[in-house]
Structures are given as structure tokens and as C-alpha cells.
Amino acid sequence: MHTNPSVSTERLLRLPDVEAMTGLRRSALYAAMKEGKFPPCVKLGARAAAWPESEVQAGFPPASVRREGAPNERRPA
Incomplete structure (x- = not known):
């Protein structure tokens, strides 16, 4: 059996999956891409x-990690 080294078996994530992994919505993801802070689609x-x-895993921490250390998070008084 021949394998083609140029064919990747990398899993591709669609927008709902990326939103779930990062905790960001569509507009924030595209803004981060534009600023070079998130991998391009x-x-x-x-x-x-x-x-x-x-690339999503390497380029952005999971939403649960970001929430734990979010400096601008509002807390109830």
C-alpha cells in the first residue's frame, strides 16, 4: 500500500468546535486571526x-484555562 506524504490526516475543526474549545465567538476568533493572535483558517x-x-490547541489555551486566570473577570460584589 502506498501512502502519500503530502496528504495530512490532521483533524479539521469547524467553527462550533473551535468556539467550544476556545470559549470565543466567531467575531472574536476572526479578530484574533486578523491580529495574528490565532491560527488562520x-x-x-x-x-x-x-x-x-x-494549531488551535497550540495557538490558544482552552477556555477553562483562560477563565481561571482572567484578570478582567467581573466578580459579584
Whole structure:
């Protein structure tokens, strides 16, 4: 069996999965991409985009980690 080294078996995450992993909504993700703070998406078609799972994991801490140390988090008085 021949394998093609240029074909990746990387899992691609669609927007709802990326939102769940990062805790960010669509507009915040695209703003972070524009600022170079989040990995760019891969266009799958005219109306579809996805992110390689490893890049999302490496480029942004999980939402639960960010919430624990969020300096601007409002706490009830």
C-alpha cells in the first residue's frame, strides 16, 4: 500500500468546535486571526472554513484555562 506524504490526516475543526474549545465567538476568533493572535483558517469551499486541530490547541489555551486566570473577570460584589 502506498501512502502519500503530502496528504495530512490532521483533524479539521469547524467553527462550533473551535468556539467550544476556545470559549470565543466567531467575531472574536476572526479578530484574533486578523491580529495574528490565532491560527488562520483553511478554506474548504466558498462558504466553509476549518482549523487544523493541532494549531488551535497550540495557538490558544482552552477556555477553562483562560477563565481561571482572567484578570478582567467581573466578580459579584
